[in-house]
Amino acid sequence: MINCKIYIKKFCRIDPKWKLMLLILVASLSFIVYDWRFYLVNLLITFSLSCLTHSTYKQLLKPIRSYFYLLIIIFVLHSIWGDWVDGIKVILRLCNIVMFASWILLTTSSSDMIEGLTALLKPLSYIGVKPTEVGLSFALAVRFTPLIIDTFKEVKIAQKAKGIDKNFIAILIPSIIKTIKMADDIAEAIEARSCE
Numbered sequence: 001m002i003n004c005k006i007y008i009k010k011f012c013r014i015d016p017k018w019k020l021m022l023l024i025l026v027a028s029l030s031f032i033v034y035d036w037r038f039y040l041v042n043l044l045i046t047f048s049l050s051c052l053t054h055s056t057y058k059q060l061l062k063p064i065r066s067y068f069y070l071l072i073i074i075f076v077l078h079s080i081w082g083d084w085v086d087g088i089k090v091i092l093r094l095c096n097i098v099m100f101a102s103w104i105l106l107t108t109s110s111s112d113m114i115e116g117l118t119a120l121l122k123p124l125s126y127i128g129v130k131p132t133e134v135g136l137s138f139a140l141a142v143r144f145t146p147l148i149i150d151t152f153k154e155v156k157i158a159q160k161a162k163g164i165d166k167n168f169i170a171i172l173i174p175s176i177i178k179t180i181k182m183a184d185d186i187a188e189a190i191e192a193r194s195c196e
Contacts, residue, residue, distance in 0.1 A: 016116025019104050026100050030093045036085075039092035046099050050106070059106055063098045071095075110142045140186065151178050 026042065050059075064071075071091050078087030105113070114135045121131035152175045164170045 015119075016108050016112045017119045018116075019108060020113075020116050020120050023101055023104055027097045030096050034089060036089050036092055039089070039096045042096050043092070043099065046096075046103050050103050059102070061099070063102050064095055067094075067098070110139070114139050114142075136190075144182070144186075147182070148175075148179050151175055151182070 030039065030042070071094065074094075075084070075087040075091055078084065078090060108116075117138055118131045118135035121129060121134055125131055152171070155175045155178065156171050159167075159171050159174075
C-alpha cells in the first residue's frame, strides 16, 4: 500500500501537460466507448485516486452538485424521448468527465495548469494560434471568476439594503455593468504593458 501511495504521488506530480493530455484522452474515450461499465470503472479509478491523494469526496463532487439539476433534466428528457438507459449513460459520461477534470484541478495548481496548457498548444503556433494568449485567457478566467461571483454578491447585498433584492434584473444589470467595467480596466492594463 505504501508503494502504491508513492506511485500515486509521483503520478500527481507529472507535468501538467501530460495531465491535460490524459484528460483529453478520458473525455474522448467517454464519447467513443458508449458502455456504462467503462464509465463506472473510470469513476471508481477517479475516486481511488482522490482517496490516495487525500482529496475529499466533497471537493470531488462539488462540480456535480453544481450541475445536479441539469443532469436531472437531461435524464428526464432522455426518458421521455428515448430510452432511460441512454439517459443514465449520458449522465455517467458527464460525471466521468467532470469528476476526472475536478481531480486534475485539485492536484494541480492554476499556474502549473497554465504552463501545461501553453506547452500543449505550442505546436499550434505554426497555424496561427498564440499559446501565450490562450494561457493568459485561461489565467484571467481562473482569476476573475471568483471576483465576478463576489461582485454579484456585493450588488445583491446593496440591492437588499435598498429593498429591491427580489427583482433579479435589478441585481443582474449592475453586476454586468461592473463586470464589463472591470474587463475594460484589465484590457487597458494589458494593452499598456504590451506597448512598453
